[in-house]
Each structure stands twice: as C-alpha cells, then as structure tokens.
Amino acid sequence: MAARWRHVSLLLGSGVTAGFFLAILLALPAHAQDVGQIKVSKGSVAIERSGQKLPAAVGAKVQAGDVVKTGNDGSVGIVFIDASLLSAGPNSVLAIDTFVFDSTTNQGAFESTLSKGTLSAVSGKIAKQSPDAMKVKTPAAVLGVRGTEFVVRAIGPGD
Amino acid sequence: MAARAVVGLLGFLLLVGCARPAPPPAPVAKPTRDDLVVLLPDQDGKTGALSVTHAGTERVLDTPRASAKITEEGRIETGTATPEEVQQAFGAALAAQPPRPASFLLYFLEGKDELTSDSQVELQRILAEIARRPSPEIVVIGHTDRVGTVPFNDALSLRRAQKVRDDLVKLGIPADRIQVAGRGEREPLVPTEDEVAEPKNRRVEISVR
Numbered sequence: 001m002a003a004r005w006r007h008v009s010l011l012l013g014s015g016v017t018a019g020f021f022l023a024i025l026l027a028l029p030a031h032a033q034d035v036g037q038i039k040v041s042k043g044s045v046a047i048e049r050s051g052q053k054l055p056a057a058v059g060a061k062v063q064a065g066d067v068v069k070t071g072n073d074g075s076v077g078i079v080f081i082d083a084s085l086l087s088a089g090p091n092s093v094l095a096i097d098t099f100v101f102d103s104t105t106n107q108g109a110f111e112s113t114l115s116k117g118t119l120s121a122v123s124g125k126i127a128k129q130s131p132d133a134m135k136v137k138t139p140a141a142v143l144g145v146r147g148t149e150f151v152v153r154a155i156g157p158g159d
Numbered sequence: 160m161a162a163r164a165v166v167g168l169l170g171f172l173l174l175v176g177c178a179r180p181a182p183p184p185a186p187v188a189k190p191t192r193d194d195l196v197v198l199l200p201d202q203d204g205k206t207g208a209l210s211v212t213h214a215g216t217e218r219v220l221d222t223p224r225a226s227a228k229i230t231e232e233g234r235i236e237t238g239t240a241t242p243e244e245v246q247q248a249f250g251a252a253l254a255a256q257p258p259r260p261a262s263f264l265l266y267f268l269e270g271k272d273e274l275t276s277d278s279q280v281e282l283q284r285i286l287a288e289i290a291r292r293p294s295p296e297i298v299v300i301g302h303t304d305r306v307g308t309v310p311f312n313d314a315l316s317l318r319r320a321q322k323v324r325d326d327l328v329k330l331g332i333p334a335d336r337i338q339v340a341g342r343g344e345r346e347p348l349v350p351t352e353d354e355v356a357e358p359k360n361r362r363v364e365i366s367v368r
Binding site: 037058059075078079081092104117118119120123124132139142143145147148149150151154 | 192193194195196197198199200201202207208209210211212213220227229231233235245248249250251252253254255257258259260292293294296298342366368
C-alpha cells in the first residue's frame with residue numbers, strides 16, 4: 001500500500017503528468033462554459049456552434065469554439081468574462097478558438113481568429129496577467145497582445 | 160427661357176459659392192487587399208503594445224496608431240495610421256464596441272456587513288452604471304481586513320457580498336444577473352500584519368460588464 005502511494009505521488013510529481021492533468025483541466029471548461037456575452041448586435045449576426053446556427057441577439061452567450069459571423073449590414077460587440085472586448089464590423093468571421101480564465105488568479109488563454117472582416121479589440125485581465133496569453137490570428141498574421149486596444153482587418157480568400 | 164437660364168445660373172453659382180473647398184481627388188476605388196493592424200491609444204491615453212508576426216518576421220507596435228500592413232505580395236510594412244484612416248477602415252467595428260467593463264469598491268464598518276455612509280452614496284452611482292449597459296452582468300466579491308480568524312473572515316466576506324447583492328436586488332437589479340463570492344482576508348488591498356484593522360481592506364468589489 002505504502003509503495004503504491006509512493007508510486008502515485010511520484011507520478012503526480014512528474015512535470016509531464018502535472019502538465020497532462022493541467023491540460024485536461026484547462027481543456028474541459030473550454031467547451032462547456034459561457035465565456036462571453038453579446039452586448040451589441042446590429043443587422044445580421046449569427047453564432048455558429050457545433051454546426052448549428054444560433055441567433056445572436058443582445059444577451060446571447062458566447063462559448064469557446066463558437067464562430068461569430070456578421071452580414072453586409074451586421075456588426076457585433078462581445079464582452080468576455082475576463083473583461084476583454086471584441087467587436088466586429090460587417091462581413092466578418094470571428095472564431096473564438098480558446099478561452100480559459102481563472103477568475104482568482106486572472107491566468108488564462110484567449111485565442112481567436114479573424115478569417116475576414118474587421119475587428120476591434122480591448123484586452124482584459126488575461127493579457128494583463130500574462131502578456132501574449134491573448135492572441136488574435138488572421139490568415140496572414142498572428143498578433144500577440146500585450147495590451148490593450150487595437151484594430152485588425154483581414155482579407156479573406158473570397159474577398 | 161433666358162430668365163430661367165439666368166435663375167439656373169444664379170442657383171448654380173450660389174451652390175458653388177456655399178460649397179467647401181473641394182477635397183483632394185479620392186484615390187481610385189480599388190478595393191484594398193492588404194491586411195492591416197493598428198494599435199490604438201487606451202481610453203486613459205496610454206498606448207500598450209502588440210506583436211505582429213507574419214511568415215516568421217515579428218514587428219512590435221508600441222506607439223499610438225502604429226500600424227502594420229501585410230501587403231497582397233506578402234510584405235509586412237510598418238507605419239502610422241491617421242485617425243481618419245482608422246475611422247474609415249474600422250468605423251463600424253469601433254462603433255459596435257460595448258461599454259467598457261468597470262469596477263467599484265464599497266467599504267464596510269469594522270466586523271459588520273454594513274456599508275459606510277460614503278459607500279451608500281457610491282451605490283447609487285453603480286446603479287446608474289448598471290442601468291446604461293445592455294444585458295448587464297455584475298460580479299460582487301467580498302473582502303475583509305485581518306482582524307479575526309480566517310474562517311470568520313471567509314464567512315464575513317461572503318456576507319458582505321451577499322448584502323450588496325441584496326441591496327442591488329432591492330434597487331431593482333434582477334438577482335440572476337449578480338454573482339457573489341467571498342475571498343476573506345486573502346487579498347488585502349493594503350497588506351498588513353495579522354489582526355490589524357484596516358478600513359481599506361473591509362471592502363466589496365463590484366465588477367460591472
């Protein structure tokens with residue numbers, strides 16, 4: 001019994017295992033939790049989640065994995081739980097790839113992709129706690145956010 | 160006929176006279192194919208920093224309206240954008256920005272869940288801040304100073320947060336929009352030795368987003 005416990009603690013002690021558990025802990029909430037909320041929604045805006053198209057009215061929740069799309073006349077503004085803001089102009093496609101946030105330590109990771117369109121961003125507690133923990137990707141570039149406000153335009157393949 | 164022509168001419172001259180000087184000719188309307196990134200000053204006037212990496216090349220933007228353009232040919236060009244260029248390219252996205260999250264501190268009487276009189280006034284300001292937001296979300300986190308045991312302060316901090324929630328609900332904020340938590344004496348605003356009474360640590364932080 002004692003030997004077995006020692007074995008367990010050895011395992012837990014190893015960095016690889018700790019990293020593995022951490023990865024699981026970090027990965028779990030990313031697909032289940034609401035990480036933001038739509039606060040501004042004008043014209044045509046939709047949230048795509050697991051292949052389904054959901055309405056994106058003011059008050060709609062945003063989760064990691066969601067893709068937010070705006071039409072010709074659309075624009076959308078989202079507030080995230082770490083107090084980051086993202087807002088997109090017309091004809092934009094914005095994917096929330098990763099969003100993990102510990103509200104006690106303010107540590108986390110926030111990655112999104114603007115495939116096309118325009119985006120304005122104000123970083124929140126995640127980027128403040130750990131510079132470069134917030135990233136915005138476009139088809140051409142990766143932006144590492146050290147704070148706090150910026151705008152991005154991405155030209156999509158079909159534009 | 161001649162009279163009409165004269166009136167028409169006068170009207171034309173009048174229009175021309177009133178018009179502002181003609182703007183320089185607009186560039187030919189060829190849709191741009193460049194990706195563009197512009198770093199903006201914060202609301203408090205400071206400018207942060209942003210790294211832009213394209214095809215293995217990294218540029219760091221750290222001045223107001225510093226820009227990086229990735230041309231259709233794949234070059235990365237840095238420069239500075241004018242406010243007009245920012246508005247023209249990003250006006251719609253910027254106009255869709257929600258109100259900034261804000262946070263407020265309310266202070267308590269020692270050992271109690273009762274607000275100081277100043278903080279009772281502050282509560283009204285917070286209410287106005289909540290009212291102007293679309294679909295507001297409120298997080299209330301209670302704290303204590305280091306007088307008393309850790310378990311006592313855990314309970315007190317939560318009671319303070321709940322008290323503020325109850326106040327907000329009485330003032331008309333739906334309870335389901337408010338999350339509460341207590342952090343006890345763990346996160347003092349002003350670090351002190353144990354058992355030191357510190358009014359600034361007897362507080363509740365209200366985050367509104």
